Amino acid sequence: MKKYYLSTIVLALLFFVTISQSLQAQTVAKEAVVKVEGEVLKTLSLSLSDFAKLKHVDATMKSREGVLQQYSGVPIFDLLQLAGVTVGKELKGENLTKYMLVRSSDGYEVVFSLAELDPSFTNRVVILADSKDGKPLADGVGPFRLVVPDENKPARSALEVTNLIIRFAKD
């Protein structure tokens, strides 16, 4: 009889340990990250909480419906600098043939040449936003969205961004 109780307890314990481990694995997998990779000195993998610690600026753009929207996020230039991409003084010569491929979780992709993102070439600040009107971005928009001001249509303002990949156009 004692033996029977003991094995029931052991089984129940095993059950709870397995359940809690799989729940834990799910929460870990759920934490969204954005990666900066490719032609970088250091690959970045930023979680929402890492991202929140970086210096934020505001950027506005018109939605598809033509309504002005205000977002907050981190300038792409800052992310490129953190990853050691050839921007600033190094953005010359063959480095001017580099581009950033933006990839989203739905497979949507857009590109920017590095010069479009560098303040020594342009005053326009493209940001990777993590909030709008002080709130985290909605499902299907965030957690990270590109905000590209002063463009006639918002087609390059990628939603649900997962990867910023730096590549050489040159072969």
Ligand SMILES: Nc1nc2c(c(=O)[nH]1)N[C@H]1C(S)=C(S)[C@@H](COP(=O)(O)O)O[C@H]1N2
């Ligand atoms: N990931 C992803 N981002 C995307 C798209 C898309 O299909 N997938 N469509 C683009 C297009 S064509 C438009 S017009 C805008 C719409 O953004 P809005 O809903 O803020 O107006 O998102 C852009 N970003």
Ligand SMILES: [Mo]
């Ligand atoms: Mo669009």
